[in-house]
Amino acid sequence: MATEGQQHPLKLYFLIWGLLFLFSAFSYGTDFLQDGTVRWGLILLFMLLKAGFIVGIFMHMAWERVALIWAILSPPVLLLFLIGFMVIEGDYVETSRIESFVAPPEPEGLAHD
């Protein structure tokens, strides 16, 4: 096919390359912060920024036709449901484990079946 290939100035690639380095350094820096909302928020922020640069610029998604962008980027939205369900399920399993296995032993006489 005689479609024009993805041809972009090298300068743009160098800029994104630099930004990826910078954000990687920043995410590495979060390791020295205290655990908490700020740290986790920054980890996610830098992760999503880096992912956006890689998909958008390096993989040229920003210049693709909308038909392809939607076909590729919309199915993963389903994964957000999987993540949500598994967080709820994981919390439940942890609670049951703590109640059944970690809690102090029951008094004598109450036989388990």
Place this chain on the structure above:
Amino acid sequence: MAEQGTATADYANSKGFVADWSSDRQTFQIPWGKAMMWFFLLSDTFIFTSFLVGYGHARIATASVWPNASEVFSLNLFGVDMPLILIAIMTFVLITSSGTMAMAVNYGYRGNRARAASLMLMTAAFGAIFVGMQAFEWTKLIFEGVRPWENPFGAEQFGASFFMITGFHGLHVSAGVIYLVVVARKILRGDYERGAGGGNYEIVEIAGLYWHFVDLVWVFIFALFYLW
């Protein structure tokens, strides 16, 4: 091609989206090899997300303490304990390889065969370095007693998650190294100059898509497994 006329004009908006999907012709106006690579990467996205969600579930559900990755993966360099230093170096190596790959795609479309092929080989070399460092990391952890079923640092599920996720990612990097070397060799040999549509170097972009995806997955593993 000739029929691209109207659809190309507004390909970047919702009108173009409807036109591409509703017309009685192929939906994706891109080379089929590129479309198939994107679909493969989409399926791979689901695989890696499932692994990461599985790891997240195990980590949430366990009643024992999750090992502190910052300490587990620390390395003693020049007498100083550096947390996660090897992982940080691996991250930079992989990003560097992504940069050389993006340049290879650029030179490929310019028809500069020698430059494109050598940049691809450079990318493959960075990939090999990455896998080498991963092998070193695995060796170190195995000697410290980390197994898929137990480890001296805390929750048992740590080892299973670690070997599964980094192993599958390392496998992807290794496959990518082989893929890049094969394509670079074909470029140097002049395979893409011959036949119908000669001088077409979209194969470099397709190989690049795979390589950038491997880097993309590492971004998520780095954030969710090592840093969290």
